[in-house]
Amino acid sequence: MGFRKDFLWGGATAANQYEGGxxxxxxxxANTDVMTRGSKDRARGxxxxxxxGSHHQTESITVKxxxxxxxxAVLEDGDYPNHKAVDFYHHYKEDIALMGEMGxxxxxxxxxxxxxxxxxxxxxxxxxxxxxxxxxxxxxxKYGIEPMVTLHHFEVPLGLCNAWxxxxxxxxxxxxxRFCRTVFERYKNKVTYWLTFNEINNIPIGFLSSGISxxxxxxxxxxxxxxxxxxxxxxxxxxxxxxxxxxxxxxxASRTSIYPATCRPEDVQQAWEKAGQHxxxxxxxxxxxxxxYQLKYFERKGIHIHMEEGDEQILRDGTVDFIGMSYYRTMIxxxxxAEGSDPLLLGAINPYLKATEWGIAIDPLGFxxxxxxxxxxxxxxxxxxxxxIGAADTVEVDxxxxxxxxxxxxxxxIQAMKDAVxxxxxxxxxxxxxxxxxxxxxxxxxxxxxxxxVYVDMDDQGNGTLKRSKKDSFxxxxxxxxxxxxxxx
Ligand code: BG6
Numbered sequence: 001m002g003f004r005k006d007f008l009w010g011g012a013t014a015a016n017q018y019e020g021g022x023x024x025x026x027x028x029x030a031n032t033d034v035m036t037r038g039s040k041d042r043a044r045g046x047x048x049x050x051x052x053g054s055h056h057q058t059e060s061i062t063v064k065x066x067x068x069x070x071x072x073a074v075l076e077d078g079d080y081p082n083h084k085a086v087d088f089y090h091h092y093k094e095d096i097a098l099m100g101e102m103g104x105x106x107x108x109x110x111x112x113x114x115x116x117x118x119x120x121x122x123x124x125x126x127x128x129x130x131x132x133x134x135x136x137x138x139x140x141x142k143y144g145i146e147p148m149v150t151l152h153h154f155e156v157p158l159g160l161c162n163a164w165x166x167x168x169x170x171x172x173x174x175x176x177x178r179f180c181r182t183v184f185e186r187y188k189n190k191v192t193y194w195l196t197f198n199e200i201n202n203i204p205i206g207f208l209s210s211g212i213s214x215x216x217x218x219x220x221x222x223x224x225x226x227x228x229x230x231x232x233x234x235x236x237x238x239x240x241x242x243x244x245x246x247x248x249x250x251x252x253a254s255r256t257s258i259y260p261a262t263c264r265p266e267d268v269q270q271a272w273e274k275a276g277q278h279x280x281x282x283x284x285x286x287x288x289x290x291x292x293y294q295l296k297y298f299e300r301k302g303i304h305i306h307m308e309e310g311d312e313q314i315l316r317d318g319t320v321d322f323i324g325m326s327y328y329r330t331m332i333x334x335x336x337x338a339e340g341s342d343p344l345l346l347g348a349i350n351p352y353l354k355a356t357e358w359g360i361a362i363d364p365l366g367f368x369x370x371x372x373x374x375x376x377x378x379x380x381x382x383x384x385x386x387x388x389i390g391a392a393d394t395v396e397v398d399x400x401x402x403x404x405x406x407x408x409x410x411x412x413x414i415q416a417m418k419d420a421v422x423x424x425x426x427x428x429x430x431x432x433x434x435x436x437x438x439x440x441x442x443x444x445x446x447x448x449x450x451x452x453x454v455y456v457d458m459d460d461q462g463n464g465t466l467k468r469s470k471k472d473s474f475x476x477x478x479x480x481x482x483x484x485x486x487x488x489x
Contacts, residue, residue, distance in 0.1 A: 001422055002486060008146065008430025009481040011099065011437075011453075012108035012385050014153035014198065016082055018439040019112060021089030026126040028118025029158040031166065031211045034072045035061060037079045037445045037460075044445040046207055049073045061443070062206035066213035071162045081447065082440045086456045087466055092136050095437055098454055098468060100143030103481035106193070107145050108385050108432045109136070110153035113179055119159030120175045125182045133183075137190040148193035148385070148432070150250065151180055151234060152227075154442060156211035166211020167203075167223035170308070173230045180234040184241045192246055194238060195324045195385065196231035199252035201281040203227065208442070218303045225305050228284050232318020249285040250324035250385060251278065254331065257363075257370045261334030261348055271333045279377070282323060286378045288316040322429060323378060326386030327413075330366035358390055358449060364412035371420035371428065381427045387413055388434035390441065390449035393471065401455050401471040410477065411488045418485060433477070437468065453477050 013019075016032035023029070038045035038059055045057045051069040058064075074080070088095055099107055113120065115129035140147050156166045157175075166172060184194075203209045203224045210223050231249065238245045255278040260267035276293055283291040289312065290305075298305065332350045353361040367387070374382055389409040393401050410433065420426040435451030438458075447460050453474040458464035479487050 003418070003421060003428070003484050005484070006105075007428075007484055008106040008148070008193075008383065008432070009485075010104040010106035010108065010145070010148075010430070010432040011102075012148075012432040012434055013088070013110075013437070013439055014150065014155075014442070015110045015112035015115070016085070016153065016155050017442055018085050018088050018109075018435075018437070020083065020085040020087040022080075022083040024089060025115065025128040025132055026118060027112060027115040027129060028120075029074055030112065030114040031072070031156045031158060031161050031207055032082055032154060033074055033080060033158065034078075035080070035082070035208070035445065037081060044441075044443065047073065047075050047078055061208040062215065063213040064206075064215045072158055081445050081460070081462055084462060085440050086438060086458060088437075089132070091466065091468070093139055094468060095454075096136070096139045096143060096145070098437065098470075099140075099145060102436070102453065102474065102478045104143070104145045104436075105481070106148050106430060106432060107140055108148040108150065108195070110150035110155070110198070111183055113152065113155055113176075114157040116182060117157060117175065117179050120157030120172070120179075121159055121163070125179075130182075130186055133187065134190070137187060141190065146193065147191050148195065148383075149183070149187075149191050150195045150198050150385075151183070152176070152196065153198040154208050158211075161207075161211035161213070165213060165219075166207075167226050168210070168212050168214070168219050170226055172211075173226050173233070176230045177233050177237065180230075181237055181241075184238050184245070188242045188245075192242075192244060193383075194234075194245060194247045195250045196234050196247065196285075196320070197227050198250050199326060200224070200227055200231070200249065200285070201255055201278040202252050217301065221298070221303050222305060224281070225307070225311075228281075229311055229314055231285060231320075232288075232314045235318040235320060236314070246321045248322040248324040248383060249282060249320045250326070251282050253325040253327045253370050253374060254329045256373070257327070257330040257366050259330060259332045259350065259366075261332050264334075267334050274333055282374075282378065284315060285320050286323065286380060288319045320380070322381040322383055323374060324383045324385040325370075325374065326434070327367050327370055327384060328387065329361045330363040330370075331361070356389055356391060358444075360390070362389070362409065362412075364416040367413050368416040368420045368424070371417065371426045372424045375420075375424070375426040381429045383429045384417065384431045386432065386434040388451040390451055392448050393450050393455060395455065395469075399469060401469065403471045403473050406453075406471070406473045407476045410473070410480075414480065414485060414488055436477075
């Protein structure tokens, strides 16, 4: 009973939300570096320049149909919270010591592609960038922490976005594969666990996920094909370089966790169909071919995926070793949208669940159901690489942070994961809580929406000392790890 003895407890971050040092050490700009706080308080926008020199800012992270001749650029007076982020670049020793103190067995992080290949197109890598990650991995090993590296976490070198629209173009596959080969060779003695594309099924969100500047579904699905091919090639090359590598995919599993709003068969069918649009991604990456239902869907929508000769074989040869997944919430759908529902993102409101301040439904039982479904479908080990609650914390006058709501969230979700293991027989390899040290939100660019066990003194405007302080949840998570998930009290 209980979790595996070698269960990988830890936390997860992404370079573009955590690392900072955006223009240090020879790093080039990336798509995420042109994302501002946005013109609305909480929205995250993207800046671009027209040929006449005028600059514009979108209000969301999806750039729709960029005007002719426009290019993305970092503006001198732009407001870019993630340029500095919380500056892991200069605080990595301190942060890793905190992870060590919590007892982390693993730390999931991403390598910034633009730190290794500044425009994405160079023939040789940036040695200073490689050296930075050497130092990080060495520091982790001092504490017995196993790195788990995401190769692509919402970051595309800006050079590739401006040259040919990022993943919309097949040439990006070659650039990415070169990057993967470089880091596999370089870190083969330091890293065993790899993830290819973070939340690959979030590709329709556009610019953030793939550097694409159109909302044309045919372009987006072609870009998804390029990511599938790149992921499969990375898996194959990785295994050639070191057969002991464990290489996984990564799915935003919340998007497969859709409840029908009623027992009306139409609602059930719609929920099932929407989930299929996301399972499709893991179907390709775990089984090695496009599922028939998706081929039929493409046919109905008039979407033709251009495959090069050999692609089908590449997909078959490059299936993953395990499934990485993020889980934050469940969603609800109905054929008639409920009043007050956000048709774009959140779906109808589930009256049986509480939600966070940001409208994210809190559903631990949904977590167990999601794990069960995922394991049944693929029979591959599952690594939960993201789970957590974004909440505004209050620092008391004595400097303490009482985040009981966070402890409650994690307790309930870890219990649900335990139930999935003990009652449903799901093979879970590990669990990395999202943002163990506060970081910048991917969706809104805010700092106020905090996920960490460690508080970072910085506000939404970037003011603060960056001092790290332990929240109440720090000690709680430490106990959970020390007891291998038995002591959730
Ligand atoms: C996941 C992403 O979708 O959700 C992370 O992989 C992200 O990068 C996390 O930070 C939480 O979302 P947000 O918008 O609250 O930062």
